[in-house]
Amino acid sequence: MTIxxxxxxxxxxxxxxxxxxxxxYRRQLRSMEDFRARWxxxxxxxxxxxxxxxxxxxxxxxxxxxxxxxxxxxxxHVAGEYLSRVGxxxxxxxxxxxxxxxxxxxxxxxxxxxxxxxxxxxxxxxFRAQCSLAVQKAFPVSNPALEQALRLYGNAAHSFDNAxxxxxxxxxx
Amino acid sequence: MLTxxxxxxHMWLVGGILLIVTIALLYKRGLHRDFPWFFxxxxxxxxxxxxxxxxxxxxxxxxxxxxxILEAVTVAVSFLVIFEVxxxxxxSSTLNIRPSTxxxxxxxxxxxxxxxxxxxxxxxxxxxxxxxxxxTRTVRxxxxxxxxxxxxxxxxxxxxxxxxxxxxALGYGIYATTEMLVAxxxxxxxxxxxxxxxxxKVFSYQVAVLIWILYIYRHREHHALQTLPAESLSEWMGPxxxxxx
Numbered sequence: 001m002t003i004x005x006x007x008x009x010x011x012x013x014x015x016x017x018x019x020x021x022x023x024x025y026r027r028q029l030r031s032m033e034d035f036r037a038r039w040x041x042x043x044x045x046x047x048x049x050x051x052x053x054x055x056x057x058x059x060x061x062x063x064x065x066x067x068x069x070x071x072x073x074x075x076x077h078v079a080g081e082y083l084s085r086v087g088x089x090x091x092x093x094x095x096x097x098x099x100x101x102x103x104x105x106x107x108x109x110x111x112x113x114x115x116x117x118x119x120x121x122x123x124x125x126x127f128r129a130q131c132s133l134a135v136q137k138a139f140p141v142s143n144p145a146l147e148q149a150l151r152l153y154g155n156a157a158h159s160f161d162n163a164x165x166x167x168x169x170x171x172x173x
Numbered sequence: 174m175l176t177x178x179x180x181x182x183h184m185w186l187v188g189g190i191l192l193i194v195t196i197a198l199l200y201k202r203g204l205h206r207d208f209p210w211f212f213x214x215x216x217x218x219x220x221x222x223x224x225x226x227x228x229x230x231x232x233x234x235x236x237x238x239x240x241x242i243l244e245a246v247t248v249a250v251s252f253l254v255i256f257e258v259x260x261x262x263x264x265s266s267t268l269n270i271r272p273s274t275x276x277x278x279x280x281x282x283x284x285x286x287x288x289x290x291x292x293x294x295x296x297x298x299x300x301x302x303x304x305x306x307x308x309t310r311t312v313r314x315x316x317x318x319x320x321x322x323x324x325x326x327x328x329x330x331x332x333x334x335x336x337x338x339x340x341x342a343l344g345y346g347i348y349a350t351t352e353m354l355v356a357x358x359x360x361x362x363x364x365x366x367x368x369x370x371x372x373x374k375v376f377s378y379q380v381a382v383l384i385w386i387l388y389i390y391r392h393r394e395h396h397a398l399q400t401l402p403a404e405s406l407s408e409w410m411g412p413x414x415x416x417x418x
Contacts (some may be wrong), residue, residue, distance in 0.1 A: 003292070004358060007353070007354060008354060017276075017328075018346055021327065028334065092331070094331050094333075102264070102333070
């Protein structure tokens with residue numbers, strides 16, 4: 001009976017994964033308007049400032065330990081929000097790139113493919129940074145993973161801009 | 174009077190009709206060219222039952238061997254269908270999967286699934302029957318794990334799914350999970366659980382076929398994102414310009 005219960009719980013977990021899969025499938029990108037509506041604005045400069053180690057050092061030296069811990073918690077919370085937005089944007093980039101790659105050929109498809117690769121790498125880095133952030137919330141220190149994710153986000157966004165260059169798209173249309 | 178045997182045979186008949194509808198729809202929409210292994214799998218499942226029925230009338234020993242040979246072939250083809258789904262979903266990603274990669278993944282999963290199946294198996298009975306149960310369970314665990322792995326990857330990266338591969342994964346995943354669960358239930362109940370197992374298995378397969386029909390019907394070749402207006406790009410790319418410089 002214990003085995004059956006364990007398997008029953010495992011089956012429920014599997015069905016839950018399928019349920020989330022269906023939800024995600026139903027929310028796939030439909031159009032560019034849909035893409036724009038879901039795109040989350042990210043203030044890169046503010047994000048860079050929040051995770052800047054020199055800024056952190058400055059605050060540590062200027063504030064009392066108690067005030068620094070309070071402020072650092074807030075800074076990490078905001079950094080988490082930013083990371084979540086970058087992660088969601090990376091996911092949007094992956095799907096948009098795959099759609100464009102699938103429905104085009106030649107140079108556009110190749111560009112879209114390269115863009116998907118960049119966005120996937122970015123998604124992985126964001127995840128790593130999120131894990132790192134969770135640790136940092138417990139033990140506040142400077143975070144190299146966050147900085148690397150930020151740098152890659154800038155590069156990926158730039159390459160996506162090139163992949164979906166308006167000139168290329170309108171020429172095809 | 175409705176007996177268990179009657180219910181089961183009626184359900185098989187309905188299942189056959191649903192399979193014919195699925196095959197016809199797949200063929201009519203030209204999707205058999207994009208999903209050749211899924212098409213072959215459906216044909217195989219469709220012709221399997223009449224063949225087995227005919228052999229059963231003639232010789233029970235021949236039926237036993239034919240059943241298990243056809244079962245092995247069906248399982249092999251089902252893995253090719255899963256590979257087809259993987260290739261469609263991961264086509265343009267860095268995880269672009271090769272047959273050798275998929276085979277390695279299957280071997281790894283086989284070891285884990287076989288160990289799990291051996292732990293789960295509780296039925297006392299002839300060694301051959303127990304071996305068959307363990308092997309069947311192993312295959313189902315592998316199939317479910319392959320679909321779950323792909324879905325978890327998709328949830329993480331937000332992969333783009335076309336209608337048919339998603340329908341295949343969903344339908345087959347639900348069927349395999351239900352069958353696995355009911356098989357354990359049968360093991361716990363012994364022979365009394367046979368009827369529940371048979372009816373649930375056929376019913377869950379019919380649900381899977383209905384899901385396939387729905388997703389084949391909803392399949393669209395074109396996507397609106399292809400015709401995105403050029404002037405809209407600056408709106409969402411605007412905030413990123415500063416970082417890209």
